[in-house]
Amino acid sequence: MWRQAFGGALQPWRMIASRRSSSVSSAVNSMLIRSLKEHYFEVSKMTPPPKVNPPSPFMIGKGALDNNLPVLKRAYGDEEINLYVMRLANIIPGGGDDDGDDGINQLFLHVDISKPGQKDSLHFLCGLYPDALGIHSVSMRPKLETSGFFVVPTTYNGPVFRDLDEGMRDALHGYIEERGINESLFPFLQAWLYVKDHRNLMRWFKSVGTLVDEPTQASGA
Incomplete structure (x- = not known):
């Protein structure tokens, strides 16, 4: 009886914890993706070195x-x-x-x-x-x-x-x-x-x- 009473009462808390965990994970992922995009575009703008041809006959x-x-x-x-x-x-x-x-x-x-x-x-x-x-x-x-x-x-x-x-x-x-x-x-x-x-x-x-x-x-x- 006690198990039934407390078991039923705990279910909403479990759901809230699960949602909170999912929300935190989503926020962390978004932060990482934003950082990756920023670094990607920063690297893409780097100026390549002048073109050099290999010595002949290579x-x-x-x-x-x-x-x-x-x-x-x-x-x-x-x-x-x-x-x-x-x-x-x-x-x-x-x-x-x-x-x-x-x-x-x-x-x-x-x-x-x-x-x-x-x-x-x-x-x-x-x-x-x-x-x-x-x-x-x-x-x-x-x-x-x-x-x-x-x-x-x-x-x-x-x-x-x-x-x-x-x-x-x-x-x-x-x-x-x-x-x-x-x-x-x-x-x-x-x-x-x-x-x-x-x-x-x-x-x-x-x-x-x-x-x-x-x-x-x-x-x-």
Whole structure:
């Protein structure tokens, strides 16, 4: 009897609490969506850097802005050369934050050199700066198709580059420089990364806003 009396009396309070919770949630969502829209339009008004063309004979890879595809491509004799680029901060969160412009001016360049009929390709990981290019590692890896450069080698990855003797290191530097891979690529790749970062940021604001604003579907409906 007591349960029936108090149980009936509590129902309106439960309804009020539920409505209040729904109202607060709606207000929070609206605040977030408004903030996302403001940031989206603010970013959309940012002035892009001047257009920079890649050094000849490199060509811009199609679809690279939206996928992990080669940024630059070229042929060298019977070789196919694909270049991928990333910032230090994209690999190590916060990388370069304490170094002023160093984080912006330090790019990681992945160079993939392959030949017809060969199942593996020669892969260079390089540090690219406005005035220099340094090799971090050289390895043999499976040929890249559409998966980007995130391929983990399953066999011996080669010696540590700094442990090679000076003559071998110089020869490997000469090998990629002969193929046009040097600091002259920096202006284009830096500008290209700015455009990609800008596009990704705008897409992120829009995607989060769409998810938050999407009406919740009742379960079991």
